[in-house]
Amino acid sequence: MIRGNHTVQAAAAICGYAVLIGFTDNYVRVIASExxxxxFHLxxxxxxxxxxxxAAPLLGLRLRPVNLRGVVARSAVHGSAMLCYFAALGFLPVPQVAAGLFxxxxxxxxxxxxxxxxxxxxFRILAVAVGFAGILLILGPESARLGPxxxxxxxxxxxYAMGNIATRRWCPGEGAVTLTAGFFAAxxxxGAIGLALTSALPLEVPPGAAGFLLRGATWASLPVTFWVFVQAAGSLVGVGLMVRGYQLAEPSxxxxxxxxxxxxxxxWGWTLWGEMPVAREWLGMALIWVAGMLIVMRGR
Incomplete structure (x- = not known):
């Protein structure tokens, strides 16, 4: 168990996670089209x-959990959070879904x-308030029109918050690799349960990304398989960094x-697809960094 709060190291781990996940998630649009x-999850x-x-035998990684019950519970909670997030993408615009997750x-x-x-x-209350204001600026006026x-x-x-707290509270003796493996196992x-249900109860599936939630098993093309692999490798490293970050300091x-x-x-969207953020979005990003610096300075 890591004692104390290593806020700077935790911030570095989370920022590394953000860069990797930001890249891989930009290609979900390619995967969802097919x-x-x-x-995808399976x-x-x-x-x-x-x-x-x-990697485990080559790098000497430990996969066996110390507290199996804690790892299973945390994995189920975090996995359920991601299922709700992606399910919401099937009937809500991305900005609204992101506003809810954050x-x-x-x-x-x-x-x-x-x-x-x-x-x-x-200071932490102020940091969260400033960061959330930045998120609202990035999402724009649409975030204020959330319906039922x-x-x-x-x-x-x-x-997602419960899973992050569980990382430190329920699984203090677990390694980042063990918790990451449990997350993807969940x-x-x-994914396997969803595929079984979509096969047993076939529904009319819209073409392209609109059918992401309802689509059953299909034969994936080579390019889509490649991007799923990039997602797997990037997510494995990224989620491992995220888990490590939550082990290094208090979840709050x-x-x-x-x-x-x-x-x-x-x-990454600007780099890959030429989607340039507007001035309001840049201001939101600046507020997010201010929030992070408040936490770092208070942690020291």
Whole structure:
């Protein structure tokens, strides 16, 4: 178990995670045009399992959990959060879904305070408020028009916060590799269940990315298979960094750094697809960095 709060190291780990995930998630649009959500999760988890089987003996990685019950519970919670997030993409615009998911730091603060009795200082409360203001600027006016359907991504945010707290509370003696493997195992199981259900209950599937949620098993082309593998490798390293970050410091300190995911994704979108952020979005990114620096300085 890592004692104390190593805030700077945790911030570096989370920023590395954000850069990797920002890159790989920009290619979900390519994957979604051909295969479904459930097949994507199952394929990616199987690829991650193959990579871990190869890497574990070579690098001396420990996969066996110390507390199996804690790892299973954490994996189920984090996996459920990602299922809610991707499911919401099937019927809500991406900005609304992202706004719901990034309520997670707020839930981290609330759960840490009221469930575990942690003292939350004014600097961390201010940092979360500043970071959330930055998120709203990036998402734009659309984020203020959330209807009743917004409950699904908000549930994703709450589950994501619970999973982040569980990383330190339920699994203090686990290695980052063990927790990462458990996370992808849960998503693989969910993917297999989803494929079984879509096969047993075939539905009319819209073409292209619109059918991402309802599409059953299909034959993936070589380019899509390649990008699923890139997702697997990038996510394996990225999620490992994220897990490590939450082991290095209290979840309420680390959570604010995850705001970096959105500007990282926006910068990759500009680099890969020529989608240039507008001035309002750049201002939002600046606020996010201010929030991160407040946490770093307070951590020192």
């Amino acid at each position: 295969i479904g959500l459930w097949q 394929m990616r988890s199987l690829m991650v399992a193959g990579l871990l089987v190869i 309520t997670a730091p707020i839930f981290v603060l609330l759960i840490s305070r009221f469930a575990y009795g942690e003292r939350i200082g004014p 359907a917004a409950i699904v991504p908000v549930i994703a945010g709450a589950l 998503l693989g199981i969910f 300190r680390v959570a604010v750094f995850e705001y970096v995911v959105l500007p990282a994704a926006a910068l």
